[in-house]
Amino acid sequence: SQQGEEDPQALSIQEGENATMNCSYKTSINNLQWYRQNSGRGLVHLILIRSNEREKHSGRLRVTLDTSKKSSSLLITASRAADTASYFCATDHTGGFKTIFGAGTRLFVKA
Amino acid sequence: DTEVTQTPKHLVMGMTNKKSLKCEQHMGHRAMYWYKQKAKKPPELMFVYSYEKLSINESVPSRFSPECPNSSLLNLHLHALQPEDSALYLCASSQDRRGEGQYFGPGTRLTVT
Numbered sequence: 001s002q003q004g005e006e007d008p009q010a011l012s013i014q015e016g017e018n019a020t021m022n023c024s025y026k027t028s029i030n031n032l033q034w035y036r037q038n039s040g041r042g043l044v045h046l047i048l049i050r051s052n053e054r055e056k057h058s059g060r061l062r063v064t065l066d067t068s069k070k071s072s073s074l075l076i077t078a079s080r081a082a083d084t085a086s087y088f089c090a091t092d093h094t095g096g097f098k099t100i101f102g103a104g105t106r107l108f109v110k111a
Numbered sequence: 112d113t114e115v116t117q118t119p120k121h122l123v124m125g126m127t128n129k130k131s132l133k134c135e136q137h138m139g140h141r142a143m144y145w146y147k148q149k150a151k152k153p154p155e156l157m158f159v160y161s162y163e164k165l166s167i168n169e170s171v172p173s174r175f176s177p178e179c180p181n182s183s184l185l186n187l188h189l190h191a192l193q194p195e196d197s198a199l200y201l202c203a204s205s206q207d208r209r210g211e212g213q214y215f216g217p218g219t220r221l222t223v224t
Contacts, residue, residue: 097161097209101153
């Protein structure tokens with residue numbers, strides 16, 4: 001069963017705009033990760049945020065984590081056409097070593 | 112070398128065939144994973160190997176048989192598959208079985224006829 005659920009399922013924006021994707025999960029976690037996947041190829045790890053962290057930045061990426069609401073958001077600022085991809089959140093859960101991916105958000109950035 | 116390689120890229124097999132998928136990494140990672148991904152769905156964990164020992168088997172049918180010959184190699188042996196097994200099979204590796212910052216291969220696109 002999926003641990004993480006994401007919304008929106010799909011997002012279409014213009015180049016230069018910001019894109020925000022949300023992820024909710026069900027059980028306590030050790031960390032939450034975000035991955036990107038281009039056109040059914042391998043996934044690329046973007047960023048990891050631990051359960052005791054609230055916000056993390058990496059380049060144009062900003063991730064927040066609210067453990068009380070069991071939710072996370074990924075913000076991509078100043079989007080580019082090359083950001084077009086599917087984005088997945090991935091969680092483990094305390095006591096296990098199993099990565100479970102959310103349903104994903106398909107982002108389309110128009111040039 | 113921060114790459115995970117997978118062969119073959121594409122595979123078409125009949126339901127009576129036996130084939131193998133291969134995965135290799137040279138990053139010194141001690142955990143390796145097999146995922147199955149159907150179109151427009153997230154990857155689903157199948158197996159986890161930690162220090163060359165099977166750590167997690169997500170109730171995968173026995174027609175899928177994983178093997179980890181050494182710390183750099185991971186195989187997935189396929190036998191008597193069903194058409195519904197057609198999917199993208201992804202291999203990944205990470206430092207350890209906590210699974211943080213996994214590196215993924217490009218996948219093998221499997222079609223079962």
